[in-house]
Amino acid sequence: MASTAALTQVPLLLDHRMVEQHSLRRGEPKWLREARLEALDRFTPDAWPTGEEEEWRRFPLKDLPAGPIVSTLDHLPGIQFKLEPEATAAGVIFKGLLRASLDNPELVRSHIAPGDGIPSHAAFRALADALWSAGSSFVHVPAGVEVRQPLVLEKVWPAGDDAMLSRTIVVAERDSSVTLVEDLTSDGEAPRLAVPHVEVHAGAGARVTYVGIRRFAPGVLDLGFQRFRSARDSDLRSLNVFAGEGRSKVGIESDIEGDGAVVKLFGLVAAGDNQRIDVNSFQRVDGRSSQSDLLYLSALYERAKAIFYGLIRVEPTSHGTGSYQECRNMLLSPEAGADPIPVLEILTNDVVRCGHGATAGALGDEELFYAMSRGFDRDAAQQLLVHGFFRRVINELKDEHVRQRVLSAVRPRIGNIAEMGVLV
Amino acid sequence: MSSLKIRDLVVSVEGKTILNGIDLVIESGSVHAIMGPNGSGKSTLSLAIMGHPKYKIVRGQVLFDGVNLLKLPVDARARAGIFLAFQYPSAIPGVSVANFLRTAINARRAAPSADGAGEVKKNDMPIPQFRKLLAEKMKLLGIDDSFITRSVNDGFSGGEKKRLEILQMHMFQPRFAILDETDSGLDIDALKVVAEGIEAMRSPDVGMLLITHYERILRYVHPDFVHVLVDGRIVRTGGRELAAELESKGYDFVREALYAGRA
Ligand SMILES: Nc1ncnc2c1ncn2[C@@H]1O[C@H](COP(=O)(O)OP(=O)(O)OP(=O)(O)O)[C@@H](O)[C@H]1O
Numbered sequence: 099m100a101s102t103a104a105l106t107q108v109p110l111l112l113d114h115r116m117v118e119q120h121s122l123r124r125g126e127p128k129w130l131r132e133a134r135l136e137a138l139d140r141f142t143p144d145a146w147p148t149g150e151e152e153e154w155r156r157f158p159l160k161d162l163p164a165g166p167i168v169s170t171l172d173h174l175p176g177i178q179f180k181l182e183p184e185a186t187a188a189g190v191i192f193k194g195l196l197r198a199s200l201d202n203p204e205l206v207r208s209h210i211a212p213g214d215g216i217p218s219h220a221a222f223r224a225l226a227d228a229l230w231s232a233g234s235s236f237v238h239v240p241a242g243v244e245v246r247q248p249l250v251l252e253k254v255w256p257a258g259d260d261a262m263l264s265r266t267i268v269v270a271e272r273d274s275s276v277t278l279v280e281d282l283t284s285d286g287e288a289p290r291l292a293v294p295h296v297e298v299h300a301g302a303g304a305r306v307t308y309v310g311i312r313r314f315a316p317g318v319l320d321l322g323f324q325r326f327r328s329a330r331d332s333d334l335r336s337l338n339v340f341a342g343e344g345r346s347k348v349g350i351e352s353d354i355e356g357d358g359a360v361v362k363l364f365g366l367v368a369a370g371d372n373q374r375i376d377v378n379s380f381q382r383v384d385g386r387s388s389q390s391d392l393l394y395l396s397a398l399y400e401r402a403k404a405i406f407y408g409l410i411r412v413e414p415t416s417h418g419t420g421s422y423q424e425c426r427n428m429l430l431s432p433e434a435g436a437d438p439i440p441v442l443e444i445l446t447n448d449v450v451r452c453g454h455g456a457t458a459g460a461l462g463d464e465e466l467f468y469a470m471s472r473g474f475d476r477d478a479a480q481q482l483l484v485h486g487f488f489r490r491v492i493n494e495l496k497d498e499h500v501r502q503r504v505l506s507a508v509r510p511r512i513g514n515i516a517e518m519g520v521l522v
Numbered sequence: 523m524s525s526l527k528i529r530d531l532v533v534s535v536e537g538k539t540i541l542n543g544i545d546l547v548i549e550s551g552s553v554h555a556i557m558g559p560n561g562s563g564k565s566t567l568s569l570a571i572m573g574h575p576k577y578k579i580v581r582g583q584v585l586f587d588g589v590n591l592l593k594l595p596v597d598a599r600a601r602a603g604i605f606l607a608f609q610y611p612s613a614i615p616g617v618s619v620a621n622f623l624r625t626a627i628n629a630r631r632a633a634p635s636a637d638g639a640g641e642v643k644k645n646d647m648p649i650p651q652f653r654k655l656l657a658e659k660m661k662l663l664g665i666d667d668s669f670i671t672r673s674v675n676d677g678f679s680g681g682e683k684k685r686l687e688i689l690q691m692h693m694f695q696p697r698f699a700i701l702d703e704t705d706s707g708l709d710i711d712a713l714k715v716v717a718e719g720i721e722a723m724r725s726p727d728v729g730m731l732l733i734t735h736y737e738r739i740l741r742y743v744h745p746d747f748v749h750v751l752v753d754g755r756i757v758r759t760g761g762r763e764l765a766a767e768l769e770s771k772g773y774d775f776v777r778e779a780l781y782a783g784r785a
């Protein structure tokens with residue numbers, strides 16, 4: 099058990115009592131409290147990043163918000179878990195995590211153990227797993243069930259300085275299908291910490307899409323973590339949209355755990371001001387003929403900086419897999435910057451493809467001139483080109499409403515000149 | 523009646539003088555053709571008129587109905603009614619042709635605020651009207667439906683790019699069009715369609731400058747004047763017969779005449 103004394107090097111203090119009190123106050127069952135305490139055990143001084151890790155070298159973990167780490171907010175105002183009647187009838191569960199723990203304990207219990215993943219993010223996973231509160235959610239889709247409408251969660255944290263620690267657990271059983279969209283917003287300007295911890299399990303043959311949109315307020319320090327697990331023949335897509343005004347340091351891990359799995363990890367970053375959006379990804383590729391592809395696009399304004407450290411590991415036990423990592427950065431101001439760092443670890447000769455591509459550069463002069471010669475002023479021409487650039491990812495979204503939601507999230511940054519749902 | 527008056531235009535690119543004093547007046551309703559060897563400065567002339575930032579105006583004026591175009595930003599030139607069909611059009615990945623055309627039309631219809639700083643006043647073309655216009659123009663130019671959902675010039679063949687330039691000209695209805703080798707790289711059928719597209723634009727209100735290497739297009743689009751541009755100067759001006767003469771004799775004969783005259 100972690101003691102307070104042992105944690106003095108760590109800038110955040112939490113202890114057994116805090117976690118226990120938090121759970122008791124919320125009226126949680128004992129097993130849930132134990133799961134939280136188990137997570138607390140992982141919150142050790144060694145779990146805290148030293149800054150030497152590849153993932154943390156470019157993201158100084160100083161100026162941690164001083165607000166309370168324990169939030170007494172149990173429910174986000176206005177959050178709605180809307181589920182189509184067919185899905186409810188088929189036994190799909192789509193609820194707040196506490197509600198699900200009370201209603202469906204046996205199900206939640208089997209997925210509530212503290213999450214694993216990239217070691218240097220362990221402290222933040224542990225933090226979220228020990229102290230999650232409002233905005234946590236649970237999705238379970240039974241085998242063979244297809245949820246047609248995307249599940250959409252609008253999570254709006256009211257103003258405050260308490261930490262926004264949440265857990266999202268999505269379990270799609272064998273041959274099921276589901277799309278979850280989480281749209282995260284926060285009000286207020288106070289410095290505060292956010293750790294959205296997301297775990298997605300795609301069972302054998304399941305088709306899962308996870309879209310996470312972040313529109314956090316300027317004072318937010320987002321240290322989120324996501325882990326995607328893919329069983330054989332599953333198809334898993336994720337899209338992260340960074341459209342807020344805060345700082346982000348997010349770790350993403352994708353583990354392929356069976357043959358023939360397909361993973362697609364997309365990202366859009368629309369940042370400005372002095373924002374720093376730092377993402378590190380780990381694509382673990384295993385199995386026979388599995389595919390893992392990542393595509394992150396950034397549009398960077400003013401003094402914004404995007405850092406992307408991406409690692410692909412093709413495991414020695416894999417056969418004939420394909421993987422790729424692509425990171426493109428559009429610098430829309432001379433002071434904007436991008437630092438894409440791709441790393442490939444190919445531990446077998448039996449690989450069909452594995453590669454990376456990374457670029458960072460200003461808008462093309464010829465393209466700008468061409469657009470302006472058609473009557474667009476400079477700003478409109480720029481909007482048009484950025485919009486076109488983002489389309490490559492947006493077009494991957496099949497659902498028109500989800501697409502519109504993503505567009506509306508990036509609109510304040512990239513503008514709306516080229517939005518034309520009506521036509522094409 | 524409007525006119526485009528080019529006076530003593532000297533243009534340099536990366537410190538090198540390319541145009542050495544061009545004088546040319548084009549009245550609306552007339553078509554002028556410019557022919558000239560590779561590298562003589564034809565595209566430089568068209569890009570300088572449009573306002574490409576790489577092409578520096580050393581001296582001279584371009585007056586469009588008395589307004590000095592060279593003082594206007596690129597987009598203002600376009601909105602004033604100048605259209606350039608590019609020799610090498612740029613691709614805009616992710617922006618469909620239909621989307622591009624519609625937003626461009628709306629951008630052109632928007633009225634800039636009186637003080638130039640505030641909000642522009644929008645005046646969007648209603649979607650049904652846009653659709654109708656587009657369908658009409660596509661039919662005129664024999665353009666397939668699938669074309670308009672593709673990204674602008676992205677992966678287009680040379681001929682497809684030229685067709686899109688002509689389609690844009692028709693959608694924007696400029697008062698003055700410069701067509702920079704729009705007839706190059708076209709197969710016989712496409713050439714005919716493009717030529718008819720150009721011909722269909724002809725009207726007493728529209729002036730045109732047709733840059734070409736081939737006399738062929740001039741058989742469809744009859745120019746009122748043919749100019750020969752060599753080494754950044756207009757060295758000869760004549761009627762359609764000049765194009766035929768060039769075709770048979772090549773540029774050397776103009777060059778020889780030019781330099782013999784000077785020596
Ligand atoms: N952007 C540029 N950078 C450097 N040199 C340029 C540029 N544009 C034009 N030039 C030079 O200016 C001269 C004229 O070029 P221009 O493109 O105007 O010729 P052109 O008459 O259009 O030729 P073509 O028939 O091949 O299209 C050439 O020597 C060319 O290399």
Ligand SMILES: [Mg+2]
Nearest residue numbers: 564565566609
């Ligand atoms: Mg040229």
